[in-house]
Amino acid sequence: MPEKPVRKSDLTRTRVMDGAARVLRQRGYAGTRLSEIAELAGLLPANIYYYFDSKDDLIEQVMEVGVNRGFEAVRQRVEALGPDAVPLARLRAAIAAHLEMNLAQDDYASATIRCLSQVPDDMRERQLENERSFGRYWRQIIIDCQADGSCRADLHPSAVRMLLIGMLNWAVEWYKPGELAPTDVADTAVSLFLDGFSLKA
Amino acid sequence: MPEKPVRKSDLTRTRVMDGAARVLRQRGYAGTRLSEIAELAGLLPANIYYYFDSKDDLIEQVMEVGVNRGFEAVRQRVEALGPDAVPLARLRAAIAAHLEMNLAQDDYASATIRCLSQVPDDMRERQLENERSFGRYWRQIIIDCQADGSCRADLHPSAVRMLLIGMLNWAVEWYKPGELAPTDVADTAVSLFLDGFSLKA
DNA sequence: GTCTATAGGTCGATAGAC
DNA sequence: GTCTATCGACCTATAGAC
Numbered sequence: 053m054p055e056k057p058v059r060k061s062d063l064t065r066t067r068v069m070d071g072a073a074r075v076l077r078q079r080g081y082a083g084t085r086l087s088e089i090a091e092l093a094g095l096l097p098a099n100i101y102y103y104f105d106s107k108d109d110l111i112e113q114v115m116e117v118g119v120n121r122g123f124e125a126v127r128q129r130v131e132a133l134g135p136d137a138v139p140l141a142r143l144r145a146a147i148a149a150h151l152e153m154n155l156a157q158d159d160y161a162s163a164t165i166r167c168l169s170q171v172p173d174d175m176r177e178r179q180l181e182n183e184r185s186f187g188r189y190w191r192q193i194i195i196d197c198q199a200d201g202s203c204r205a206d207l208h209p210s211a212v213r214m215l216l217i218g219m220l221n222w223a224v225e226w227y228k229p230g231e232l233a234p235t236d237v238a239d240t241a242v243s244l245f246l247d248g249f250s251l252k253a
Numbered sequence: 254m255p256e257k258p259v260r261k262s263d264l265t266r267t268r269v270m271d272g273a274a275r276v277l278r279q280r281g282y283a284g285t286r287l288s289e290i291a292e293l294a295g296l297l298p299a300n301i302y303y304y305f306d307s308k309d310d311l312i313e314q315v316m317e318v319g320v321n322r323g324f325e326a327v328r329q330r331v332e333a334l335g336p337d338a339v340p341l342a343r344l345r346a347a348i349a350a351h352l353e354m355n356l357a358q359d360d361y362a363s364a365t366i367r368c369l370s371q372v373p374d375d376m377r378e379r380q381l382e383n384e385r386s387f388g389r390y391w392r393q394i395i396i397d398c399q400a401d402g403s404c405r406a407d408l409h410p411s412a413v414r415m416l417l418i419g420m421l422n423w424a425v426e427w428y429k430p431g432e433l434a435p436t437d438v439a440d441t442a443v444s445l446f447l448d449g450f451s452l453k454a
Numbered sequence: 455g456t457c458t459a460t461a462g463g464t465c466g467a468t469a470g471a472c
Numbered sequence: 473g474t475c476t477a478t479c480g481a482c483c484t485a486t487a488g489a490c
Contacts, residue, residue, distance in 0.1 A: 061455080080371050083283035086484070098485080099456060107484065140451060169426050170281050203450050211433060211441045212450060218423025219416050225370050226415050240412045248449030249404050249413060250341060262473080287466070299467080300474060308466065 065103045067093040072114045073159035081111065081170035108175065111167070115179055118164025123186045125153040125161075130193070139196035140203065140246075146193055147245065148238040151220045155227050155234035162224045190217070203246075216245060266304045268294040273315050274360035282312065282371035309376065312368070316380055319365025324387045326354040326362075331394070340397035341404065341447075347394055348446065349439040352421045356428050356435035363425045391418070404447075417446055 071092030075084050086107055090097040104110040129149035130142050137145075153161050168179055190213050197203035219241060227237065272293030276285045287308055291298040305311040330350035331343050338346075354362050369380060391414050398404035420442060428438065 064455080080281055080283055082281060083371065085482090087482090095455095096457070097483090098458085101485065102455065170284060197450070202452060204448075204452055207441055207445060207450070208433070208437075211438055212445060214424070214427050215420050215438075215442055215445055216450075218426070219420035221426075222419025222423045223415070225419070225422075232409070232412060236409075237412060237416075240408055241416055244408060244413060244416055244449075245445075246449050246451040247405075247453075248445075248447050249398070249408070249417075250447040251403060251405055252448075252453065265473085286464090288464095296473095297475070298465090299476085302467070303473065 061103075064093070064095070068095075068100055068103055068110065069114055069117070070159070072110050073118070073163045076111065076114060076163035076167055077157075077159045081167045084111070108172070111171070112175055112178070114160060115164045115167065115171075115175075116182060118158075118160035118162075119179070119182045119186065121158060122150065122153055122161040122164070123189070125149050126186075127189065138202065139193060139200055143193050143197055143203075144242050144246070146190065147216070147220065147242050148235075150217075151223060151238045151241055152234045154220065154224045155237060165221050165224060187213075219245065262304075265294070265296070269296070269301055269304055269311065270315055270318070271360070273311050274319070274364045277312065277315060277364035277368055278358075278360045282368045285312070309373070312372070313376055313379070315361060316365045316368065316372075316376075317383060319359075319361035319363075320380070320383045320387065322359060323351065323354055323362040323365070324390070326350050327387075328390065339403065340394060340401055344394050344398055344404075345443050345447070347391065348417070348421065348443050349436075351418075352424060352439045352442055353435045355421065355425050356438060358430075366422050366425060388414075420446065 068089065071089040072084070074092060075088050079085075079088070084107075086097045086100055089110075090100060093100075100107075100110065104113070126146050126149045129145045130137075133141055133145055154165070164179075168176060171179065191209060194203075194209050194213055198205040198209065223237060223241075227234075269290065272290040273285070275293060276289050280286075280289070285308075287298045287301055290311075291301060294301075301308075301311065305314070327347050327350045330346045331338075334342055334346055355366065365380075369377060372380070392410060395404075395410050395414055399406040399410065424438065424442075428435075
């Protein structure tokens with residue numbers, strides 16, 4: 053491993069991205085101001101242009117990190133089960149990981165989720181391309197569950213995936229730390245999604 | 254019934270609100286421009302101030318209509334079952350109605366859902382107050398299902414409600430008319446939520 | 455790398471003629 | 473009710489000193 057000195061430049065750049073992620077999460081794309089990002093990062097708005105070409109350039113880089121973080125959180129939890137884990141166990145792990153990531157209020161991941169539908173068309177197109185492998189990963193887990201007979205094959209896998217992801221993503225909108233811990237919500241979501249709400253007598 | 258003449262003023266006012274609902278749905282709160290609303294309504298931006306005190310005033314009125322439309326769509330479908338319908342049937346009807354309302358792309362309802370987390374704090378506070386009775390309506394149906402033994406009582410009713418509503422609301426973000434009809438998605442959502450994805454052998 | 459200063463543009467809102 | 477004209481605020485982005 054070669055030396056990888058931590059330069060001040062990199063630290064400041066990271067502070068700007070951290071600030072941008074936080075502002076994007078709570079203001080949305082169009083509501084995000086460079087002045088607020090600069091304040092959080094402890095510099096002046098004009099300085100941002102020393103690190104990024106434009107506001108959109110900064111935002112796009114934040115969202116790229118957000119997708120990667122979300123994907124990695126899910127993948128690591130799933131892979132930790134080992135190569136012999138059954139598909140249903142992998143699905144449980146994926147749901148819990150995705151939800152806990154969002155409820156832990158990771159700014160990058162939740163900013164990305166929230167802003168995807170708000171950014172300009174060309175930026176969204178590139179972002180969707182980034183998320184495609186993440187989507188395939190979910191899709192494969194769901195299909196595997198149907199293929200080995202552990203889950204219902206009468207439902208359209210794409211609809212199942214979107215409804216599931218929606219249930220998880222929307223939690224960002226209403227969850228407030230307090231009464232329910234993130235793991236409690238995750239347990240409820242896993243149980244609800246897999247076993248259903250109704251009682252089969 | 255007294256005469257209720259349709260004044261031109263009211264028609265124009267409605268066109269402005271229709272335009273605002275559409276723009277809000279696809280641009281979000283901060284991304285909405287009066288110029289785009291005016292274009293859709295067929296007038297000039299300055300004219301909007303003849304009908305509304307301010308941009309926020311217009312937006313708040315659109316969201317108020319949105320909440321009412323969503324609530325009425327759900328309530329009417331549920332009430333149509335008659336007073337003797339079992340809670341589980343009422344829950345099915347509520348889910349289908351809410352989802353179909355959103356997927357049919359009603360601008361007012363989906364704009365409200367999308368913008369709620371983006372508007373200024375005081376506006377959101379008033380909006381949440383409006384939605385409270387809607388929330389209680391859902392809550393009662395869920396509790397009734399648990400009370401009569403048709404649904405699981407081991408899950409926190411609030412968590413169940415939020416996860417369910419989230420699954421439905423997020424559909425606005427990804428649904429595109431085409432392969433799947435709104436009723437198909439609604440059927441899948443009802444089946445998935447009530448019976449679960451896994452197969453109980 | 456960080457600052458001051460400012461250009462250039464967009465938008466919400468108002469004033470007043472018609 | 474709808475128009476033209478315009479003000480003032482705010483924001484992105486650039487230029488250039490230090």
